[in-house]
Amino acid sequence: MSFLVVFFFFTSIAFAQTATIKGTVKNEEGKPIEDVSVIYNQKGTTTDSNGTYTLSLPANTEVTVIFSHIAYTTLNKKVKIPKNRNLFFSPKLKIKIEEIETVVVKDKKDDAQGIDKVPIETIKKLPSANAGIEGTLKNIGLGVSGNNELSTQYNVRGGNYDENLVYVNGIEVYRPFLVRSGQQEGLSFVNPNLTQNVKFSAGGFQAKYGDKLSSVLDITYKKPKSFGIGLEASLLGGSLTAEGISKDQKLTAILGARYRNNSLFVNKKDIETNFKPNFTDVQTYITYQFNNKFSLDFLGNFSLNNYKYTPVSRETKFGTISDPKALIVNYRGKETDQYLTLFGALKGTYLVNDNLKLELTSSAYNTQEEEHYDILAFYGIGNVNADFGSDSFGDVEFSQAIGSQLDHARNDLDALITNIQVKATLKKDKHLFEFGAKYQLEDIKDRIVEWEVIDSAGFSLRPPNLLPNNDEPYNSYTGPIVPFTSVRATNNVQINRISGFGQWSKSTYINDTQLWFNLGVRAQNWKVKAEGIEEKGHTVISPRAQFAIKPDWKKDMLFRVSGGYYYQPPFYRELRDSSGMVHPEVKAQRSIHFVLGNDYSFKLWNRPFKLVTEAYYKSLTDVNPFTVDNVQIRYRAENNAKAYAVGFDARINGEFVEGTESYFSFGYLKTEENIDNQGYIARPTDQRLKFAVLFQDYVPNYPNLKMYLNMVYNTGVPGGSPSYADPYVFQSRLKDYFRSDIGMSYVFKDAENTTNIKWLENFKEFSLGIELFNMFDVQNSITNTWVRDISSSRSIGIPNYLSGRVLNVKLKIGL
Known part of the structure; x- marks a missing residue:
């Protein structure tokens, strides 16, 4: 006060x-x-x-x-x-406009900083199974990849999902802890209907951003200029957006409510289920301008994900053309999960004068998560009829029962993250100074009760690393029955963090050549306290630098180089090992970034185009090895590895069709790790090649009829092994990921298209469209289900397929 x-x-x-x-x-x-x-x-x-x-x-x-x-x-x-x-x-x-080969001179500040601006209108139009900002990043973001259309999570240049910073109006936001699969996620925190600007950096970012290894996504929610209501509805759910401004124009508010149901996608998979998801969230962003010096902003979010899953049966065909096989499973039991998230942030901004701005921000994030399931599966392997001339071609003719599996979990987590932060921005001549300090408290209460019992040919399988091993049916085992996997733990953990940064930027000219500099440093100290464990404290210092030059050439070129030391102090997930035990001694992972980039703006067919290329190298030490199962990450909670990532990204965008913006992207990545000095192997995120297309078009004689094509190809990642397996033994890769979504819409009315139709007079926007997801019906897989046969001492990897071809209808209204 x-x-x-x-x-x-x-x-x-x-x-x-x-x-x-x-x-x-x-x-x-x-x-x-x-x-x-x-x-x-x-x-x-x-x-x-x-x-x-x-x-x-x-x-x-x-x-x-x-x-x-x-x-x-x-x-x-x-x-x-x-x-x-x-x-x-x-x-x-x-x-x-200057007469230099008709090149338009534009502001290059964001380009110089290595920040990619993602057009919000393109995000809203893109046909995607999980439409939103993250889905668009996977398509057009430099260095961004993802092979799960049901997930909003993404990898950046060899990093995992936990290595990406996300800010909304300068406030860091988080994702749930216990989510295992993309179909459980529901909605991303970021609501594209509330968004005004989207900025993204895939590495070498400034010190003012936080402590993560891979990327930063910087979202700005808009301040309304007038009253408006927007409505979207489809077979996947809907959203409502309302915005307005007070008469004295001091108070602005925008509210967004969303609902999503993934049943349309899950029903197209090879598992017959009774699936009742319910994903709902409500967000608001309110600002009050007390005077021209002081303003107060509030950002609030309520999110509730109810996930009810009752599998009935599964039939998955695999193998080769000459020897096709099928996995047949019958289920009993169900899974009931719930993720409740509450978030609130208050930010005060005070303009001391035209050159000095102060900001004070306080936020609180609470997530309450429950994961309860008991699922019994009876499975067998069958032979598939491969005779093209047979009436029963493709049917399973013979099935041999192999065993059964019982999965049980009673996992509950309550996490409260509170923080307070102060920032200062000072402009002096051509110099820009930015400073900040932040205190954060993380209070985690976690109970894990999770086990798996496997029966094969009437014999209970013992854990693979527990002696003595199973030797049935040849020799009987008389010891106690032990679950194949079992985790039991209760953790109460508090983490105190103090962090700060300072940076200096300057833009100047040498003759007509423009130069831009940025130097900065971050520091963080954190202490981990847990019941029955000795408190541990750690400190890291992270220097960073950027330099860009725009030569006085006829061609519109910009060159930039950036790098520094990037640390990722461990969050609770990184402190917990596979047995559920917390390790306060885990240190921050470190990555040295080096990024070299070029932007080339030019005209083709008398229309604007831009080619962006970046080469990068990252050297990682104190690496905490992990495995990825769908979207769940499990850490070893040890700093016993080193790694590297090297690659090249390129993207060209422009008006391939006059009046529309299209994107073509390419990426090459190689990332390997060396665990306990055993030699380098591919990391779980080693996605070597990426090709992506976002193409927009319209019918020349009917310009209101528009088409959007979204196409992504990624080579497979190492993910074909069980989570408990030795990664040096299992290096098999999943199949390549290819997906193509297409959408068509007819715009009856919007800001660029008017109409004389009387019933549309009161609408600002009205459009109707259809979307066809995975139009080639490609069977992409995200993980393997491992079937163990004790009689042959083998494990068979059965791919878990993602969604098939799905048709959606979409209506968009603006008032």
Whole structure:
């Protein structure tokens, strides 16, 4: 409360005889422009990343406000504002064009920082089984890959899902702990209908971002400019978005509610189930501008995922053309999971003057997760009729019972993460200084009761690493029956973290060559405290640097290099080993990044195009080895490995069809690890090749009829082994992943298309479309089910297939 009182005191004194002009500066396409100079009488400010500005003026005095930018024409505006009043003025600036092979000179600040801007309108249109920002990143993001269309998680340049930072309006957000498969996830935290800007960096990012090894996704939710309602509905669920602004334009609010049901996808898999998912979330972003100095923002989220799964039977064909086989399973039992997430954050922003900005943010995240199941499976291997001339071609003719398996879990987790953070931004001449400090407390309560009993040919299988081994049916075993896997643990863990950063940026010119620098450093200290375990503390320091140069060439080229030391202090998941025991002594994993990039903007067919290429190398030490089963990551909780990742990414985007934006991407990656000095082997995320296409088109004679094609090909990752297996023995890879989704929509009305149809008069937007997911019906697999046969002492890997071909209908309305 004292924080607010101080703000009100200073602002009331400083603005007794002043007025304010504020607004958003945009280009002719309606996109915000950053770093526009807004001045009068050599006093002024610049627009932020959202294009917004606020400038104090003398009251009751006519002054000329000048809007200028190196890439746009200058605009002069004469104003005279009464005392203590606000004038909202949002101009549009025209692009300044120089006659150098008709290349348009544009702002390159984000490009220089190695930050990729993902167009939000493209995200909303992309046909995807899990539509949203993360799904688009897998398609067009440099270095991003994913081989599970039901999951919002993604890998970046050899890292796993836990190595990616996600921010919403500068506030870090988290994902659930216990989720095992993509079909359990439901919805991502980020709501694309609330989003204004999407920025992404695949490595070599600045010190102001947090401590992770791989990437940062920086989301900005929008501040409404007017009242509006949006509605989307499809066979997969729906969403409702409402936004508005108060009469005095001080209060803005946007609310989004979403519902999703994955039954349409699961019913296309090879498992017959009674599947009742229910994924719901509600988010809001509220801002209040007390005056032109102080504003308060609130971000809130409620999410509830109910997952009820009752498998009935399964028939999966595998093997070769000459020797086809089938796995036949009959089930008893069910699984009931629930994930309840609550999140709230409050941020105060105070503009001390035109050059100094202070921010104070506090947030709390609570996740309550339950994972309860008892599933009994009776399975056998059958021969498939491969005679093309037979009436029973493809049918299972003979099935040999192999055994049964009982899986049990009663896992409960309650995690509360609270933090408070302060940031300062100082501009001085062409220098930009940024500082920040943060305190975070993580309180984790976790109970794990999980076991698996396997019966093969009437004999109970013992764990593979437990002596003596099974020798039935040749010699009887008279010892006690032991579950094949068993985990029992109860953990109460508290982690205290103190972190901070400081960085300096500068943009300058040498003749007509533009240079940009960034130097920064982060530091973090954390202490892990758990019942019955000695408290451990650790400290890491992370220096980082970036440099970019835009030569004075006829070709529009930008070169950049970035790197530094990147640490990932362990979260609770990384401290817990496969037996459920917590290890406070686990150190932060370290990665040295080196990224070299080039952006080339050019014109083809008299239309704009851009080619982005990046080469990278990462050297990792103190690596905590892990396995991946669907989307579940299990760590060894040891720093007993070293690793590396090397690769190359390229993407070209532009108007392949005039008036639309399309993307073609390619990626090469090689990542290996050396565990306990046994030699280098492929990491679980070693996805060597990636090809992706996002193509947009329309019918020339009917431009309102639009088409969107989303196509991804990834080579298989090492994931064909059981989680308990020695990775040096099992290096088999999953099948290559190929998926193609296509969507067509007819736009009756939107901002660019008007209509004379009377019943559409009250709509701002109205469109109807169809989507065909996995249109070639490719059987992609994410993991293997391992069937053990004691009589032959072998384990047979049966692929777990993802979703097949699915048709969806989609309606979008805006009021």
